[in-house]
Amino acid sequence: EWIERAIPPVHPLGVVQLGALLRQRRPDVYLSPFYFLPTFAPCPSVLTLHDVWPLRLPGGLPFLRRMLYQLVLARASRASRIITSSAFSKREIHEFLTLPDEKVRVVPLGVPPTRRRVEPRRPPTLPRDPFALVVGVNKPHKNLPMLAKAWALLGEHPPLQLVSAGPTDARHPRLADLCEREGARNVTVLGRVDEDELEYLYGHATVLLFPTLYEGFGFPLVEGFVHGVATIASDIPTLREIGDGVSRFCDPHDPQAWADAIREVARDPRLRADLQDLGLQRAREYTYERTARMTLDVLHEAVLPEVDEE
Numbered sequence: 001e002w003i004e005r006a007i008p009p010v011h012p013l014g015v016v017q018l019g020a021l022l023r024q025r026r027p028d029v030y031l032s033p034f035y036f037l038p039t040f041a042p043c044p045s046v047l048t049l050h051d052v053w054p055l056r057l058p059g060g061l062p063f064l065r066r067m068l069y070q071l072v073l074a075r076a077s078r079a080s081r082i083i084t085s086s087a088f089s090k091r092e093i094h095e096f097l098t099l100p101d102e103k104v105r106v107v108p109l110g111v112p113p114t115r116r117r118v119e120p121r122r123p124p125t126l127p128r129d130p131f132a133l134v135v136g137v138n139k140p141h142k143n144l145p146m147l148a149k150a151w152a153l154l155g156e157h158p159p160l161q162l163v164s165a166g167p168t169d170a171r172h173p174r175l176a177d178l179c180e181r182e183g184a185r186n187v188t189v190l191g192r193v194d195e196d197e198l199e200y201l202y203g204h205a206t207v208l209l210f211p212t213l214y215e216g217f218g219f220p221l222v223e224g225f226v227h228g229v230a231t232i233a234s235d236i237p238t239l240r241e242i243g244d245g246v247s248r249f250c251d252p253h254d255p256q257a258w259a260d261a262i263r264e265v266a267r268d269p270r271l272r273a274d275l276q277d278l279g280l281q282r283a284r285e286y287t288y289e290r291t292a293r294m295t296l297d298v299l300h301e302a303v304l305p306e307v308d309e310e
Contacts, residue, residue: 009034025204029303031295035076044080044302049073051089051216055096057141057295073097080302083107083295085217088238092216105298108242110291111226111283123165123190131161131188132262133205133229135198135220136212137265138172141209143234144254148178150258151187158186159266160206202227207265207272210234213252218242222286225279229273233259242286246278251303 007012009032019039022030027043035049035117051286054061054069061069076082076096082104084090136142144164151162162184164175168191176189193201202208208224210233218239224231225246233239234252243249248265250257265272 004081010036015039029080029299031220033297035070035082037075037079046081046083046298046302047076047079048083049076049089049093050053050085051214052092052096053141053214053216057214077103079103081105081298083298084240085109086241089216091190100177105294105301107291107294107298108286109219110286111221111222118195118199120203121194121196122200122204123193125188125199126163126201127161127186129186129255130206131163131204132266133201133207134162134164134166134175134209134211135201135223135266136166138166138169138174141212141214143213144173144175145178146252146255146284147209148175148182148184149255150262151179152182153255153259154184154263155199156185156305158184160186160257160264162187162203162209163205164189165191165193165198165201182301188282202229205229207259207262208230210239210247211258212236212239213250215239221247222283225283225286228276228280230257230265230275231279232265243282245273246282248275260275285300 002211003025007017007021015036015038017084019041021044022038022041029043030038030041030045033043033048035047037045037047054066077099082093084093084104085108087106090106093099093104095205134147138144151158166173176187179187202223208220208229209233210218210221210231212234213236215238221231221233221239221243231243231247233243233249235249236252239247240249248261250261265275
């Protein structure tokens with residue numbers, strides 16, 4: 001039975017309205033893709049918390065929003081189960097929320113099969129030359145200032161174009177501005193792109209760059225594996241968890257290491273082919289079906305905890 005209601009899932013009024021709906025319908029279990037616990041729910045609640053970056057990174061949120069975030073997480077800790085997407089995030093959640101180990105379950109994300117049915121479309125402003133792709137918003141933890149420095153170290157004639165795709169947060173400098181400041185050449189910022197354009201970018205990139213400082217999972221890395229793209233990633237625990245033995249890893253604070261890795265991967269077809277093959281093999285592990293089945297297991301745990309413990 002499919003029921004739709006116009007209830008905002010991450011608004012204080014929304015959790016009250018949702019609680020009332022649950023008391024009316026009385027389901028066996030409530031699953032949310034967010035970490036907001038509905039009020040007075042008559043059933044076990046399973047919430048989703050991919051990461052706790054606002055608590056880990058300095059300046060993650062303004063003071064009042066940070067306090068509100070902490071209050072929401074404190075309420076979330078009363079849920080029957082919390083789903084997160086990596087063992088690293090589970091450790092982070094335990095550190096900040098001090099929850100019992102059995103309450104937090106790791107369910108790695110998978111690539112939806114519908115993505116394969118998207119018809120690729122070339123973004124009109126995409127350069128014709130081979131390119132390195134970086135995907136994501138321009139927030140500080142995405143580490144774009146370091147990438148701009150690394151690209152500048154490639155000199156006046158980089159081996160590839162640098163193409164950025166993702167939404168722009170006006171509070172932070174765009175990659176194009178950072179690269180101009182560093183004197184980096186051959187940079188194109190596409191901004192937010194449609195699904196069909198993103199599909200084209202993944203399918204035609206020479207290498208995917210993921211210089212992030214912090215991730216709860218790192219979905220673009222898996223997208224790169226699925227599309228057979230060679231990947232260079234930050235050497236941080238989450239990305240090691242996903243791509244160890246598959247990606248080329250670099251210190252996220254070392255622009256020279258990134259410049260060297262980009263140059264090597266761009267100029268060595270055999271290395272790229274090896275990274276592509278390894279990525280395609282790893283991608284078989286990150287299916288949407290596995291994500292769904294593991295999520296269903298967590299729902300069963302929440303509904304029948306006494307059976308699960310036996």
